[in-house]
Amino acid sequence: MHALEEIRERARAAAAKPALYGADLDPCEYTAEAGECGYVESLDQLEELGAEELARAGVEISGKERSGSYVQIDGSVVHSKALEKGLEVLGCREALEKYDWLWDYYWNAVAVDADKYTADVELNPFEGYFMRAMPGSRTIYPLQACLYMREPRFVQRVHNIIIAEEGSELHIITGCASKHDIEAGLHLGVSEFYVKRNAKLTFTMVHSWAEGMDVRPRSAVVVEEGGLFMNNYIAMEAVRSLQTYPTCRLVGEGATARFNSIMVAQPGSELDVGSRVVLGAPGCSAEIISRAVTRGGNIVARGHLKGETGGIRAHLECHGLILEEGGAILAVPELEGHHPDVDMSHEAAVGKIAQQEVEYLMSRGLSEEEATAAIVRGFLNVKIEGLPPRLEQEMKRMMEMSRRKAL
Amino acid sequence: MGDPEKERDAMLELRDLAVAVDGRQILSGIDLEIGYGETHVLFGPNGSGKTTLLMALMGFPRYQVTGGAIKLNGEDITSLPPDERARRGIGMMYQRPPTVRGVSLRQMVSISSRDDLDVASLAGEMNLEEFLERDVNHGFSGGEIKRSELLQLQAQNPDLVLLDEPESGVDMENLQLVGRAIRRLLQKDLVRRRSKSGLIITHTGYILDYVEADHGHVLCNGTIVCSGNPREQLEGIRRYGFEECATCTR
Numbered sequence: 001m002h003a004l005e006e007i008r009e010r011a012r013a014a015a016a017k018p019a020l021y022g023a024d025l026d027p028c029e030y031t032a033e034a035g036e037c038g039y040v041e042s043l044d045q046l047e048e049l050g051a052e053e054l055a056r057a058g059v060e061i062s063g064k065e066r067s068g069s070y071v072q073i074d075g076s077v078v079h080s081k082a083l084e085k086g087l088e089v090l091g092c093r094e095a096l097e098k099y100d101w102l103w104d105y106y107w108n109a110v111a112v113d114a115d116k117y118t119a120d121v122e123l124n125p126f127e128g129y130f131m132r133a134m135p136g137s138r139t140i141y142p143l144q145a146c147l148y149m150r151e152p153r154f155v156q157r158v159h160n161i162i163i164a165e166e167g168s169e170l171h172i173i174t175g176c177a178s179k180h181d182i183e184a185g186l187h188l189g190v191s192e193f194y195v196k197r198n199a200k201l202t203f204t205m206v207h208s209w210a211e212g213m214d215v216r217p218r219s220a221v222v223v224e225e226g227g228l229f230m231n232n233y234i235a236m237e238a239v240r241s242l243q244t245y246p247t248c249r250l251v252g253e254g255a256t257a258r259f260n261s262i263m264v265a266q267p268g269s270e271l272d273v274g275s276r277v278v279l280g281a282p283g284c285s286a287e288i289i290s291r292a293v294t295r296g297g298n299i300v301a302r303g304h305l306k307g308e309t310g311g312i313r314a315h316l317e318c319h320g321l322i323l324e325e326g327g328a329i330l331a332v333p334e335l336e337g338h339h340p341d342v343d344m345s346h347e348a349a350v351g352k353i354a355q356q357e358v359e360y361l362m363s364r365g366l367s368e369e370e371a372t373a374a375i376v377r378g379f380l381n382v383k384i385e386g387l388p389p390r391l392e393q394e395m396k397r398m399m400e401m402s403r404r405k406a407l
Numbered sequence: 408m409g410d411p412e413k414e415r416d417a418m419l420e421l422r423d424l425a426v427a428v429d430g431r432q433i434l435s436g437i438d439l440e441i442g443y444g445e446t447h448v449l450f451g452p453n454g455s456g457k458t459t460l461l462m463a464l465m466g467f468p469r470y471q472v473t474g475g476a477i478k479l480n481g482e483d484i485t486s487l488p489p490d491e492r493a494r495r496g497i498g499m500m501y502q503r504p505p506t507v508r509g510v511s512l513r514q515m516v517s518i519s520s521r522d523d524l525d526v527a528s529l530a531g532e533m534n535l536e537e538f539l540e541r542d543v544n545h546g547f548s549g550g551e552i553k554r555s556e557l558l559q560l561q562a563q564n565p566d567l568v569l570l571d572e573p574e575s576g577v578d579m580e581n582l583q584l585v586g587r588a589i590r591r592l593l594q595k596d597l598v599r600r601r602s603k604s605g606l607i608i609t610h611t612g613y614i615l616d617y618v619e620a621d622h623g624h625v626l627c628n629g630t631i632v633c634s635g636n637p638r639e640q641l642e643g644i645r646r647y648g649f650e651e652c653a654t655c656t657r
Binding site: 354356357359360361362363364365366367368371374375377378380381 | 490504510
């Protein structure tokens, strides 16, 4: 408990500390009060809870082809269940009560005093999930998580801890969504990922917020020797502001991280999305790919690769497409090498759709509108390596659904 | 011009066509008629306006028709956009097509296709099976680009085929493949029932070893200076150069 007191103390000291990036928000301006939602044993009972929106965020209500689910509505955990052996899905607070050892992971990857938002999650009641794949376990189907907001002006505080134990393989699909007509709301989501020796963890997240929502995810990842972490992030729908800059630390030899971010900024949206990988052991490799499209909103696409030791490889790619006047994209790729034997590169490009490409497609019979849509779709169509075929299909389906709504 | 019988005889008819690019006049006084089933060849030195003519026929906005008209099957298509022209049966093989990231060759073939077709077997004929999932033109060699363009055209199955230097950058082995594909597009194995027409730009004339042409035209300084037998024209160009064509009185 001494450690918890110390955590609290650090949080209190950071309670007013603004984040480095993004508009400064005051969580006190939002309400922490929301109607209680009862627990449901089966996902199909969620239909009464506005399940259409959950589906919108990529949650498979039928639970088919999922190895378990976690669903949170506002501040209530309404469902958490693992369906396959070797997996565990619990509410984070419940898990902390159940496992003493979990406290070692609590605020270990993310600093509680990183900024006022991390501090706020610690200093107020929160929910969130704990997901764990047991050593050596492999599942065919992904786990799914959904964090849903429907109470107007609510502040949703979430703390997630995800552990892929040694030699395990864990796939997670998560949808973060809010009711479309809520005029304002704040989502503060802390996620701590631990990928143990030779484990593989893929995390695919689709954001589907309302126009008035502000979102501040705070994530960090630790990958041990031979481990692989893959993050696919899709944010194509309107949101007032979104700022996130997860950091992945590769601490073991041969660890790998891949970040793919696909963003569309609607008019009025401010997106500041980055990924950072610290390569701290020989043989580590990392790739950060971001595709940003603006339809009138502003995007800052950040990427930072830090090579702390020799024998590492890393590449960063930031591409932006400006579809409408009034929108802006700032690509900020950063490479930082601390050893002569690092192999790090980046490419960045921001511009409009090439007229020559549109005309090429038109000369094959597409109208100008169809040609433009095909090119934008192609631009956003990042080829993601390493996902199991079913998950790859699922990801394509989710992307297509988001894309249709966004463009 | 006013003879309706004559209009039906020509698939493509250009009368006194003038084209400007970025405000600069490139082509003027172009008269050209391509009948059904005919293949025409266009010779000309670099910068004479050959590609400009093809681009204007395809309807790209940068190539502005400043005079005259373009008729396809008797219909004035001068103001139609490229997609409308493609739908009416014009297909073009680019010399240097752009790379479109995220759009695969397979998608391009499907986009081009007028009918349901077996993409894999068509790609097989062009030795392009392994390229189907790749972004179109990304990292393709000169020969691969030609084959990819021809694959798309085969899917499109156009009535009027515009080919911009189909042999450039193609090695001898691939030239045969390219030649065969063009012959198929232009229905060269049909005689009476041949209806497809073609306009081929060629620098070297090598393509004439694989595809017979009915008429040849020499374009110099933006205007057609000679029309006649393509073999004889090629021979003359090889012997005397294009300079002679502009002043030729033979």
